[in-house]
Structures are given as C-alpha cells and as structure tokens.
Amino acid sequence: MIYSQHPASREILKHVCSRWGVLILIALLHGKHRFSELRNKMGGVSEKMLAQSLRSLTEDGFVLRVAYPVVPPFVEYSLTPLGEEVAKRVAALADWIETNLPQVLEARQSAEHAAKPSDQKSGPPPVSSG
Amino acid sequence: MIYSQHPASREILKHVCSRWGVLILIALLHGKHRFSELRNKMGGVSEKMLAQSLRSLTEDGFVLRVAYPVVPPFVEYSLTPLGEEVAKRVAALADWIETNLPQVLEARQSAEHAAKPSDQKSGPPPVSSG
C-alpha cells in the first residue's frame, strides 16, 4: 500500500519509535508521571532528551502536559486518548520483541556461520533466458 | 514493566522501526520481492541502505534471503514466520499513524499557539508542603 506516503507519517513514527519515545509511552500507559519520575524510572535518559522527546509527543497530541504554579515546579505528564492508542500499539510491538528475544538471538547465532550475501543457493534458476 | 531490559531489544526495535526497515517489512508482507523490486517500490532508498537494512532484518531472523546461482544475480527476499509476526505489528502501528494523521496534524496546529513549557496552568498545587 503505502511505502512512504505523507512525510509527516515518518516523522510521527520517529517520535514514537525513538529511543526514549517508546519508553515514555510505555511508562505513561501505567498512569501519569511527573518529569523527575520519568527520569528516574527510565535509566540513562538525559534531562535534555527527556524534555525533547516529551515535547515532540506533546506536540503530536499524544501526551498531555499539566504544570502547576508551585515552587519548586511540578509538572505532570499523561497520555491523551490519541496517545493511548499509539502507546498500545507501540507497547504491543515492544512486548512482542521482548517475548521473542530468545528466538531472535538464536537466529543471530545461526546467521554467524550461515550463508553470507555473497554465497549462493544451488537450485533451479527462476529465469532461463531474458 | 520493562523500561529498557535487554539492550538487544532496543537494537531489534531500531532495525524494525528504522526509516527503511518499516518499509521493507510492509512491502514483504505482500509477498516475496527481489532486491531491485524493493528498491523501485520504495522511492528514495540508496542501494547501500537497502542492503544494510535487509541484512539486519535477515540476521535477526525476520527476513529470508534466497540467492539463485544465475547471472545476472537473482535474489529473493521474503518474511520468515517470525518476520511476519513483527511485520504485522509494525504495519499495525504504521497504519494507525497514517489513519490518524489528520488528528495529529490538528493537534500540532493547536500546539502552535498553545501553552509553552514555560507557561503554567493556574489551579491548586498538588502539594502544599513537603
């Protein structure tokens, strides 16, 4: 069907499939989180990347940002209805990968000593003459 | 639950969510393709990236590569059973994004003149004292 379609589609896919985008969506599937909670929960995010990913997802309408006028700052992030939909699909993909990780690892093992792209399979050629 | 788990999970997710990985998987959901067919179908892929993405997916056990010993070369790519599973989930995500593209675009419009991260919402603070 669609092999590229709207360039915006790729952009959105990038946001939700990005290194931290996936983690944010999955985390928010479990309920609202504040900035620091997300930062602590997801090991290894820099504040810069967390803020940036959060902003993309918010602009795409997937995440709702609510800031309270207190000090020190208190900001809550949650999924919008639209965001829940994508998050579920992203989570489904991520979960599948995790579940089937052993099979992929096994496939990689086999690939190590298997036929390389330069090798060729013996068998009948699909075309005899042009 | 899992916010990073195995580093290999992220790697696999990268492969299937990469710019060309998605397109390859979706294309192969419609049946086997040879290298040049994929290149022509997906506008804008460089041969380098196509080969590289194909190799990653093949190593992960998602794509089956069959090369016939003819000249000029004839190589067919198809999905393995494992590959069909991921492909379906990736396609589900991609399709959803495409379908809901108008809503995302609308959300972005609203975001343009909406509250910026520095703005704050008026309302009761969730905490009064530590």
Next chain:
DNA sequence: GTAAGTACGTACAAATAGGTAAGTATGAAA
C-alpha cells in the same frame, strides 16, 4: 549568602544514520 530542589534551555562535542558515487563479479549479447 549559600545550598537544595524541579523542570527545563542551551552550547558544544561525540556518535550514528544516511547519502553519493564508484567499484566488483559474471556471463550473455552486440
């Protein structure tokens, strides 16, 4: 005055993804 705590922004550097153009191997066709 200084430090702490929170949610960011920003400048700079490093890493990675991606593109371009060319080369390789092979045998048939011209």
Next chain:
DNA sequence: TTTCATACTTACCTATTTGTACGTACTTAC
C-alpha cells in the same frame, strides 16, 4: 572488446541524533 544487467561493497562526506555540562527561575532551609 565493450556494454548491460543485478546485487551488492566500499570510501568518503553530510546530516541528524544523542550525550555532557552548565545555566536559569524561584522559594525554602540553613
């Protein structure tokens, strides 16, 4: 001999992404 076609590989370069480190605003605690 040169050309063509296919499925790649390689070298080189650019663009995008991500990380590091520091700065900011504001108020309470010391």
